[in-house]
Amino acid sequence: MRRVARVALALALPLLAAACASPQAAGDAAPMSFAQQKPAADDILKRPSDSVAPAVPGSLAGRTIRVSKVSDIRLGAREVVLTFDDGYKDLRDHALPVLKAHDAPFAAFICTGFADRAAPLWWLDLEDVVQRAGDMLEIAMPHGLPVSASLRSTAEKQAALRTLYWRLRALDEPAFRQVIGGLQYRYQIEPTRRLNDLCLEWSELEALVTEPLLTLGAHSMTHPRIGLLPIEDAEREMRVSRDTIAAHLGITPKHFCYPVGDQTAAGAREAEIARRLGYVTALTTRPGVLREGLDMQLLPRISVNGLFQNPSYLRALISGVPFMLR
Ligand SMILES: [Zn+2]
Secondary structure (H helix, E strand, O other): OOOOEEEEOOOOOOOEEOOOOOOOOOOOOOOOOOOOOOOOOOOOOOOOOOOOOOOOHHOOOOOEEEEEOOOHOOOEEEEHHHHHHHHHHHHHHHHHHHHHHHHOOOEEEEEEEHHHOOOHHHHHHHHHHHHHOEEEEEEEOOOOOOEEEOOOOOHHHHHHHHHHHHHHHHHHHHHHHHHHHHHHHOOOOOOHHHHHEEEOOOOHHHHOOOOOOEEEEEEEOOOOOOOOOOOHHHHHHHHHHHHHHHHHOOOOOOOEOOOOOOOOOOOOHHHHHHHHOOOOOEEEEEEEEEOOOOOOOOEEEOOOOOOOOOOHHHHHHHHHHHOOOO
């Protein structure tokens, strides 16, 4: 049965509201976590609040739109699908009460390496790198010049973090993992600290999946850009994450969400793997609404976050108008 949630807006066109790994201070072009994520107490970078759960009903108030389950997507229909990536605690703690209050179905895409405490939230570990680097950041890179930046003020630290983030994103996946591992070793960063703080573990996910509004999805094992992996590794990330979720939670996901989700992370090859593995839908972070004719294994979404979005901005995105101009 389709549910109608009173969280609606004018000019509603179909979309997927997106959420993904969140380099909060790394630049506004990056995908962001949907739900509220409070800065750590020692966060010297003073990133803006990215609380979204309160913003959604506020921005959508007064109208009604159908909130559909990801398993019921109909391309071209006037409805929204709400999705949350990675398996953060803030989904349970902040978004879920709002979703339940509106009887709004939603999908949660779980990265098994986060639940296992085995894959780092590397974009957040970079904040620790900047915090611990003293007045000067000097990091050798496998290709090109080293990252070199002054860290004498908060503004300089934020700029250095953005630079480091995007220089890392420009590397291929093996070089990228090598640099991340080297930084964690050099700056004595314990990846499980962030994971324990932010991500649901399996026992907590067991409790979450009893929520009838939830559709469970897979989001890889290690959160790589799958499009940059050899095909055997890409297939394994998409297959083993599904099977691991099934083994832990007793539910076999039929939906997949590509980590990072941009053009480097998901393309025709990955869509074909998703089809071969039996995923009914697979979601990117390419911006857009759900128009007819789209590839169901390469669907666009709209990232929702509090860094650059206010209620009117969100209303405009959901209208679909910005995507008509592309
Ligand atoms: Zn993600």
